[in-house]
Structures are given as C-alpha cells and as structure tokens.
Amino acid sequence: MRKQLILGSRLLLFVLSLTGTFLEIYKYGGHMLMYYTVLSNLFVTLFTFYLVLEMVIGKDWERTSLLRVKGGVTMSIMITCVIYHFMLAPLADDFWRVENLLCHYIVPLYFLADTLLLDRPRQYRWFDPIIWTALPLLYMVFGLFNGLVLKIPIPDADDSPFAYFFLNVTKYGWAYVLTYAGTIFVAYLLAGFVLYGLKRLDFTKK
Template sequence: MNYQSKYFYSRCLLAILAIVGTTLEIVKYGIGMLMYYTVQSNLLVALFSTYMVSALYRKKDLQSRSFLRIKAAVTMSIMITCVIYHLMLAPLATDFWRVENLLCHYIVPLYFLLDTLFLDKQRQYKWFDPIWWTTLPVIYLAFALINGLFIKWPIPEAKDSPFAYFFLNVPKYGWNFVLNYSVTIFIAYLLAGFALLLLKSIRVPNRSRKPRTV
C-alpha cells in the first residue's frame, strides 16, 4: 500500500463526519443554516474531503504543492470555526451537547487540522500564503454585513438575526464594536496562518531511511 492509498479510510471517515454534521444542521433547522459561516465551512470540508476520497480511489496525487496550498486554506477556514466558537460562542450556548454542534465545531475542524499536520508533506507553502488564506473569512464578513444591513434574510436560531453572530450586529453595538472584533479576528487568523506555515516548514527526518553503517 503506497502513501496515497494508506490514508483512504481515514479520509473516508473525515468526509462522512463532515457530511453528517452539515446535513444534520440543515435538516433540523432549515436551509437558512447555510447563512452561518460554521455550516459553510463544514460544507466546504465535506466537499473537499469527498474530493480527496475520490482522488485517492483514482490514485491521483494529493501531495502536489498546488493541492497542499489549497488544502491549507481549507484548514484555516474550518479552524476559525472551531476557535471562534470555543472562545466566543460556546460560553453563550444553551444547547451545547448536540451531535451536529460537536461535529461542526470541534470534531471535523480538529480532524481536518490533524490530517493537514500529520499526513501532508512538509515545506510546500509559500511565504505569502497565509495572506490569501484570509480570503474566505473576509468574503463571508462582507456577505454577512450586506445581508444584515440590506438584504435581511432571516437566520435560523440566531438571536441577532439577520446577523449570524452577535459581534456583527452593527445596529445594536455600533461600527466601532464590530470593527474592533473583526480586526482582532483578522489579525489572529493571519498570525495563525503564519504559525501553520512555520510548523509545516520544519524539516522532518525520514525515519524510514536506514542508518549508515561504518
């Protein structure tokens, strides 16, 4: 069994967990759950993991530099779901112990992060990659503010609907509050991206290589 096919079943499980978590959120609470970054990022992981399973089945290369740089962007996008929820939203949650909640906010993000850290080759990213990895969260921020201020599509289970999250509610808290939160999250996200770049830049010795004999 080669390196690519060795982790086929692990990524099958990852895809299943992401699909189940996303599906439960939408089936239980409605299609409007797609307005949440949490559900969008988990859907992205579900699609990306399904692609990885399909690629492994077809024996395609999942260790190319271009693929791993894109995968890192997905990793960062799902990990912000875990971190923001744990630090800012979980303390306010009244229904924490739901299967879909644990899947979407903890199990799937951490599973995907571990997959990236331990199964992907080292030294594949470029120095500026953490900058463009911020693209998806920034796009979501713009989308969430436009919806909350102008379109006003209702968001299921959101106390601050049509804003998905309390720290985006401009009419209630003001622009200074929203901008302070947004800039802080952006900087933390960017620093986390460079931390991932640093971790994946460390040269790991090849343990399969036999020691030289004198």
Template sequence: MKDQNILYYRLQLVLLSLIGIVLEVVKYGGYMFMYYTILSNAMVFLFMTYQVRLMMTQPKSVWSAPKVLRLKAAVTMAIMITMVVYHFMLAPIADDFWRVENIICHYLVPALMFLDTLIFDQQGQYKIFDPILWALTPLVYCIFALFNGLVTKIPIPDAKDSPFPYFFINVTKYGWGYVLRWVVVICVAYIIGGYLLYGLKSIRRKVRP
C-alpha cells in the same frame, strides 16, 4: 502511514462532515447555511471529497501536488477558525452546547482536518504569503454577513441577532467601531494561526535510513 490508510481516514472525514451538515440542516432548516460554521464544514466536505477522488483515480504526484496542498491549507484554516471562535466566543453563551451536530461541526471535523493536514501532507509546500491569502475566507464571509444584515435582511430563525448570524457582526446594535474591531481581531488571529501552520509545515522531517 500507507496511502490506503490515509484514504480510509479521509473517507471518514468526508462522511463525518456530511453528517454534521445534514443534521444541522434537517433539524434547523436551510438557513443554517447563513452561518460560517456550516459553510466551513461544507468546504471541508467538498474539498476532501475532491482529494479522495484524486487519491482513487490519480497518482500521488497529483493528489499531493503543491497547488492541492495549498488549497487544502486554506480549507484547514477556514475550519479551524470555526472551532476557535466558537470555543472562546460562542460556546460560553450557547444554550444548547451538548448537541451531536454541534460537537461534530465545531470540534470533531476541525480537529480531524487539522491532524490530516499536519500529519499526512508533505512539508514545505506553502508560500510565504499564503497565510495572508487564507485570511480572505473570513473577510469575505464578514462582507456576506454584513450585506445580509443590512441589505437583503434574510431572517435567521433562532439567531438572537437575526438577520446577523453572530453578535460580533451586528452593526445595527453595536455600531461599526465594535464590529470592525472584531473583524480586525479575527483576521489578525487568523493570519497568526496561518503562519503557525506555515511554520509547522516548514519543519524538515528526519528521514530514517
């Protein structure tokens, strides 16, 4: 695909991620940034804005450099876990699933980001330990969520487990054993998913003569 078409695709992804974030914040308030969903969508918005800017001002050797693509893979994994956790753990108990902003943030942005990384980015750019490093993102968020739930206790309106954003992080209600099991499961699944992405992006593509 021509670089110009890739640029248009990425501009749409920037716009879509921004729309999802704005809709969530305008409708429900700034506390939405306590949720991993909004933070991961913000990561997509910021990174893709950065990459689009590089595409518009720098040669391809810069915006497709290994360090840029490795960072992008970290963002891709961060938003993909948003979709996976929501779909399998939170969607079944959601009261208001069919909201435009919900579909954008949990499904459209993750899917489009994954396709962008899978299709447009050069193969063989990641290092063998990158998937483990990518797993730091949900781990840091869990620490942040636990700190808020136990120390700062900033209330999250409409959250059933406030001041914890998610039920599986509510250590006060379920105990440390329950929460740590979920954290381990999520991190292990995250690392496995990271190595799947690593494997897909390590496959050599045949170059047409």
C-alpha cells in the same frame, strides 16, 4: 500501504463532516447555510470528497498546488472551532448535540491533524497565509451585506438578520464590529503563519 491508510482516514473524515453538515441543515433548516460554521463544514465536506476522489482515480493528490489550497481550507475550518470555543460556546444552551460537536470540534481538529501529519511538508509559500484570509473576509462582507441590505431573517440567530452578535452593526455600532473583526483578522493571519511555520517541519517522518 501509506496511501491506503490516508484514504481510509479521509473517507472517515468525509463521513463525519457530511454527517455534521447534514444534521445541521436537516434538523434546523436551510437557513443554517447563513452561518459560517455550516458553510465551512460544507466546504470541508466537498474538499475532502475531492481529495478522496483524486486518490481513488490515481491523480497526484500530493501536488503543491492542492496542498496550498488545503492549507486555506484548514484555516477556514479551524476558525470555526476557535471562535466557537472561545466566543460562542459560553453562550450556548445546547452544547452537547452530535452535530454541534462534529461541526465545531471533531471535524476541524481532525482536518487540522490530517494537514499537519499527512500532508507533505514545505509546500506553502510565505504569502499563502495572507491569501487564506480571503474566505473569512468574504463571509464577513456577506454577513454585513445581509444584515444591512438583504435582511434575510435567520430564525435561530438572536441578532437576526446578522448571523453573529459581533457582526451586528445596527445594535453595537461600527467601532464595536470593526474592533471584533480586526482582532479576528489579525489572530487568523498570525495563526496562518503558525501553520506555515509548522509545515516547514516534517511531521511525516517516521
């Protein structure tokens, strides 16, 4: 029964993440893939599909290696929620869009709840939160490389070819960007250790 309930929940999560990602790209164009928001939601969509597939074919969907990766996916989508809520939402003039709510709130919080409540506890290694920083760091490198070298335009970005204002080295300078990036990195790392600590507890007990 537990497996069926989790499978149903993850099927719903897959549909929601797919819907949000599809609407962002369909309504606003392929350039939306330049945004971390859409990339992280696409990552969640693909990963959730993989989780569902493993459950359907009967593989060990609770193995430690998979849950450790899932912790990284959880962190990668939650930074989308947190940065948007505290840094970008106050600047938004189109907040109440279905795709916006799906990608920035519903899917990230749903995925976090899935990790906290449904995954087996005590599967992470102490150094996993450090490894989990790789995804946002890679995106930051990509965002800076595009803004400074490739210069692929992002039509809906006020700071194009930078996807986000806090990456705009040309306008604000390196000190500004590195301060923002460093603050986000430290907060992300600390949040990773908080997730590690929470998963030392057993939320799956009845």
